Amino acid sequence: DIVMTQSPLSLAVTPGEPASISCRSSQSLLHSNGYNYVDWYLQKPGQSPHLLIYLGSIRASGVPDRFSGSGSGTDFTLKISRVEAEDVGVYYCMQPLQSPFTFGPGTKVDIK
């Protein structure tokens, strides 16, 4: 099974400052089609998760451009260029490449 790890597990950020979350997979998520099969989700308090980034670096519809995804193979990063109060919640990476599909443990982001 592919194990997904995230760091840090919690993060407190000053509004307007950048934030970065790392996700690592135990096996390469690089598909033969050249895309990395890693998604990023945000679950705001009391809400269902929603998709931020798919295929490693493509922003989902309606996602602000302050969110960006990067990385390849086994190392991936989600960056928020300028954190806003509405960005609080738990961020998860997930691999939809190989069953069993797996989520990372989540990174809780709070505002200082």
Place this chain on the structure above:
Amino acid sequence: EVRLVESGGGLIQPGGSLRLSCEASGFNFSNYGLSWVRQGPGKGLEWVSAISGSGGRTYYADSVKGRFTISRDNSKDTLFLQMDTLRAEDTALYYCARAGYNTAGGTYWGQGTLVTVSS
């Protein structure tokens, strides 16, 4: 507008069975893979099961393999999860999610249905 509405959750005794449903609208149902993802109380997301658009391919987490069965009725735009031999550790909010580019993944999510396994 894409909508996913889960139902069928409730309180069930250990060893019992429950069938969850997810009614979909706003997209061509048979074109997309669907998943069930659960979240235990105070815990993170756990992928449970997925099914391809045609229903011909199914996938399960090790924790539910042999106890849960995923299926879909493309004529009724509905996804199902038959849960048998339920355990206390199956207690969770169960989300239905529609894939985007692959069988798994969640471009769209429902609001979830709560399953509580307790005597």
